[in-house]
Amino acid sequence: MELAHSxxxxxxxxxxxxxxxxxxxxxKDKDRKHKYVxxxxxxxxxxxxxxxxxxxxxxxxxxxxxxxxGDQGVMQVKTERMDSGEPHQNSGVTNHGDNEEIRRMKKKLxxxxxxKKRKAEENDVKPNIKKVKTKAEPSSTLSSPTKKKTKKMKxxxxxxxxxxxxxxxxxxxxxxxxxxxxxxxxxxxxxxxxLPSSVPFKYGGKVMHLEPETEEVMTFYAKMLDHDYTSKEIxxxxxxxxxxxxxxxxxxxxxTDLGKCDFRATNEYFKMKSEERxxxxxxxxxxxxxxxxxxxxxxxxxxxxxxxxxxxxxRLEPPSLFRGRGDHPKMGKIKKRLQAKDIIINCSKxxxxxxxxxxxxxxxxxxxxxxxxxxxxxxxxxxQNKYIMLNANSRIKGEKDWQKYETARKLKDRVDKIRxxxxxxxxxxxxxxxxxxxxxxxxxxxxxRAGNEKEExxxxxxxxxxxxxxxxxxxxxxxxxxxxxxxxxxxxKDSIRYYNKVPVPKQVFKNVNLFMENKDGEDDLFxxxxxxxxxxxxxxxxxxxxxxxxxTYNASITLQQQLNDLTDPDDTLAGRMLSYNRSNRAVAILxxxxxxxxxxxxxxxxxxxxxxxxxxxxxxxxxxxVKSAKSDFKHHKTESNKKKYETKKKKVERLQEQLIKLEVxxxxxxxxxxxxxxxxxxxxLDPRISVAWCKKWDVPIEKVYNKTQRDKFAWAIAxxxxxxxx
DNA sequence: AAGTTGACTTAGGACATAAAAT
DNA sequence: ATTTTATGTCCTAAGTCAACTT
Numbered sequence: 049m050e051l052a053h054s055x056x057x058x059x060x061x062x063x064x065x066x067x068x069x070x071x072x073x074x075x076k077d078k079d080r081k082h083k084y085v086x087x088x089x090x091x092x093x094x095x096x097x098x099x100x101x102x103x104x105x106x107x108x109x110x111x112x113x114x115x116x117x118g119d120q121g122v123m124q125v126k127t128e129r130m131d132s133g134e135p136h137q138n139s140g141v142t143n144h145g146d147n148e149e150i151r152r153m154k155k156k157l158x159x160x161x162x163x164k165k166r167k168a169e170e171n172d173v174k175p176n177i178k179k180v181k182t183k184a185e186p187s188s189t190l191s192s193p194t195k196k197k198t199k200k201m202k203x204x205x206x207x208x209x210x211x212x213x214x215x216x217x218x219x220x221x222x223x224x225x226x227x228x229x230x231x232x233x234x235x236x237x238x239x240x241x242x243l244p245s246s247v248p249f250k251y252g253g254k255v256m257h258l259e260p261e262t263e264e265v266m267t268f269y270a271k272m273l274d275h276d277y278t279s280k281e282i283x284x285x286x287x288x289x290x291x292x293x294x295x296x297x298x299x300x301x302x303x304t305d306l307g308k309c310d311f312r313a314t315n316e317y318f319k320m321k322s323e324e325r326x327x328x329x330x331x332x333x334x335x336x337x338x339x340x341x342x343x344x345x346x347x348x349x350x351x352x353x354x355x356x357x358x359x360x361x362x363r364l365e366p367p368s369l370f371r372g373r374g375d376h377p378k379m380g381k382i383k384k385r386l387q388a389k390d391i392i393i394n395c396s397k398x399x400x401x402x403x404x405x406x407x408x409x410x411x412x413x414x415x416x417x418x419x420x421x422x423x424x425x426x427x428x429x430x431x432q433n434k435y436i437m438l439n440a441n442s443r444i445k446g447e448k449d450w451q452k453y454e455t456a457r458k459l460k461d462r463v464d465k466i467r468x469x470x471x472x473x474x475x476x477x478x479x480x481x482x483x484x485x486x487x488x489x490x491x492x493x494x495x496x497r498a499g500n501e502k503e504e505x506x507x508x509x510x511x512x513x514x515x516x517x518x519x520x521x522x523x524x525x526x527x528x529x530x531x532x533x534x535x536x537x538x539x540x541k542d543s544i545r546y547y548n549k550v551p552v553p554k555q556v557f558k559n560v561n562l563f564m565e566n567k568d569g570e571d572d573l574f575x576x577x578x579x580x581x582x583x584x585x586x587x588x589x590x591x592x593x594x595x596x597x598x599x600t601y602n603a604s605i606t607l608q609q610q611l612n613d614l615t616d617p618d619d620t621l622a623g624r625m626l627s628y629n630r631s632n633r634a635v636a637i638l639x640x641x642x643x644x645x646x647x648x649x650x651x652x653x654x655x656x657x658x659x660x661x662x663x664x665x666x667x668x669x670x671x672x673x674v675k676s677a678k679s680d681f682k683h684h685k686t687e688s689n690k691k692k693y694e695t696k697k698k699k700v701e702r703l704q705e706q707l708i709k710l711e712v713x714x715x716x717x718x719x720x721x722x723x724x725x726x727x728x729x730x731x732x733l734d735p736r737i738s739v740a741w742c743k744k745w746d747v748p749i750e751k752v753y754n755k756t757q758r759d760k761f762a763w764a765i766a767x768x769x770x771x772x773x774x
Numbered sequence: 775a776a777g778t779t780g781a782c783t784t785a786g787g788a789c790a791t792a793a794a795a796t
Numbered sequence: 797a798t799t800t801t802a803t804g805t806c807c808t809a810a811g812t813c814a815a816c817t818t
Contacts, residue, residue: 326790365808373786373809419781427808433780434808448782497784498812507810541811542785580776583813596783596812643786652801659795724786726804731784754804 211355213443214450214763225420225444229395231350231359233402234423234436235343237366237385240264247317250310251303261294265382268369270314277371277379286380287369294382350422350438351399358439359422364391370429374508374543384428392424420444430506441759450763453734455592456601457774462590463601467492469589474555479563480576484585486559487513487574491595494550495602495638497541498579498595510539513595514579519569523561524549532557546640603635603732608774610634611741622712624745628738628752629716635728643724656714663707670700730757735764740772 242263248255249266258266269278269287277283288306295303303309328336347362367385372378388408395401397415404410411425423436438444459466470492473485490496490513499512511520520538527533530551540546552560563573579595586593610631615624646652677693729738735753739761742749753761 361807363807371787371809376809421781424781430809432809435781437782445783452783500812502811510810512811542787542809544786579813594813641785646801648801727785756804 223418226417227353230399231422232347234364235347235362247313252308262299265291265294270311271318273315283380290382357442360437360439376508381429390425446763459597459601483574483577491598495599500579508543514577516573518564518567518573544642604734604774606635607631607733608737626712632725636723636725639728641724641727645722660710667703734774735761736768736772737774739764739768740770743770
């Protein structure tokens with residue numbers, strides 16, 4: 049009632065403002081032109097219905113069509129906020145009390161070990177390092193146990209020498225990123241090695257010699273023969289077009305049809321090469337590793353404000369065929385080989401400037417301490433800049449990461465007010481504000497990305513919240529017994545499908561319908577809204593607040609809630625890890641982090657089930673043995689019979705323990721079929737939540753974070769105890 | 775205000791290596 | 797010991813967002 053009233057008033061007062069289906073952004077209107085099939089004169093073709101014929105947007109790439117965010121996902125995960133949805137069901141495998149004792153003991157042991165190790169590390173302060181090193185060096189050539197020791201020592205040494213930047217007071221945030229910066233520059237891609245003459249390229253069945261450059265590009269394609277890309281028309285078209293550009297005029301004259309090219313010999317050759325590589329001898333592998341380490345040592349680090357810091361990506365991207373994701377119009381184009389003349393070096397003024405390859409010159413050497421990159425270049429496919437920057441364990445990245453979570457925590461305190469505001473705005477007289485409110489609701493509740501506008505035709509057709517088009521949503525007054533359901537179906541970042549049916553409050557439902565009035569599927573749902581003005585608004589509410597902060601905030605708060613809800617104090621370690629993974633999974637579902645199901649997934653699951661069955665049978669058998677041993681013992685109370693009985697009992701216990709482990713594993717794997725946990729763990733979850741959880745429940749941090757992750761989150765691990773609350 | 779560019783974070787897949795199963 | 801499977805690392809594309817330009 050109320051809305052009907054207000055909406056008519058609105059319509060009456062300023063109809064265009066409300067319903068104008070066209071964006072007032074210039075380029076948007078321009079873009080719209082390209083959405084129609086054009087005739088030979090460049091005018092939109094008219095269909096039988098008298099309307100212009102639309103270019104059909106290909107909706108789904110064949111991969112990633114599964115629905116995670118859908119039916120049972122998001123709404124269940126979220127609690128306490130807009131809805132009262134059920135929390136994630138903790139089904140099945142939880143109660144493994146029988147093994148408690150064993151677990152406890154193991155855990156104790158481990159804990160003690162840990163404490164020892166930690167103590168050792170604490171004592172091993174810098175002055176001792178040299179001693180350790182010199183001691184270790186001569187022994188490294190000796191037998192394997194000593195070798196192991198040195199490795200461990202090296203690790204400890206490394207840990208001790210790591211810069212604990214978080215213990216220092218923060219730099220003032222004045223936009224200056226470094227005072228001094230010195231590095232070795234990028235490592236160039238290895239030069240092209242021509243194929244042996246025994247590997248023929250054939251055209252139309254006949255062997256054909258190719259000039260090195262032509263041949264090199266040919267190998268890019270040949271290497272991908274088994275890949276899906278080569279079955280795509282655009283890929284082939286782009287590749288062939290670009291390939292012809294590097295051909296000599298003679299070659300170009302002959303090679304006019306990709307279909308007549310026979311890359312198989314080359315393909316085989318590279319397969320053979322990689323087999324060969326796999327089959328290398330131990331020494332060869334060792335030698336190669338040493339060489340690799342040497343390179344890492346030389347190029348992999350820089351001096352940043354007098355601290356040695358690890359570089360994230362010191363190798364320049366080698367030439368290749370562009371692998372755009374989803375329906376990318378540029379897939380298959382040649383990504384060119386980079387030379388010194390393409391490369392900009394950034395370092396401090398007095399530092400030793402990295403030397404370009406002999407006879408070559410850098411494009412530029414600059415000394416810009418307001419940026420964090422050491423090297424940059426412009427990539428030739430999309431004309432975007434690429435950078436060499438520091439590893440995630442560096443101060444500059446770590447501090448920023450920390451700050452990101454602090455901003456998200458700040459949002460936690462303000463979010464109630466912000467939500468109040470957007471609920472109020474749902475009824476605003478001004479359409480732009482109403483749209484903003486609905487968009488914000490989606491971003492907050494569904495953790496959608498902001499959704500910047502993107503140039504049409506430059507990349508795959510993907511959207512986020514602000515760039516949603518009408519065709520991406522359907523409204524259902526009633527669906528599956530639920531009222532006011534909005535069905536989302538669109539391709540997001542990386543062309544990952546987002547599919548979700550969400551019951552929403554009536555006001556949201558009405559608004560969305562209102563926004564869609566008089567629009568076509570291809571018109572923007574939020575025609576009065578851009579990410580930039582949304583972010584400006586958010587920034588006015590809270591310093592540092594942008595759309596993506598909601599994702600971080602909701603991800604982290606969800607993890608914390610789920611951990612609280614799911615962790616069972618009486619559970620085994622494996623059981624707790626399952627709870628952790630399930631909490632992590634709830635977040636991944638919320639953020640729609642998907643992966644392609646591992647190949648042979650169903651077979652693998654089948655095998656896992658068989659293994660479980662077998663274990664159950666084994667247990668049954670073992671139990672029989674216990675029984676008979678017991679009766680043996682009853683009849684002849686000998687020591688040996690007693691022992692036999694005891695061992696049999698132990699065996700059953702051991703088997704049962706193994707069974708539980710298998711079951712937990714299988715459950716975890718099944719639930720994780722198409723869900724990627726890594727992305728949220730790495731980018732959305734405040735690591736301090738996990739660290740605190742580990743401490744609280746006596747879970748070794750190694751169970752949750754691997755070495756790299758511990759490195760990245762060293763600040764959090766060092767900083768927090770079990771009382772930390774996000 | 776719209777459009778453009780630059781810098782930085784976030785993302786899934788490919789590939790390599792380690793661990794587990796046989 | 798060998799093969800299979802799980803995990804970790806590398807790679808680079810694809811987003812976000814703010815500053816700059818027009």
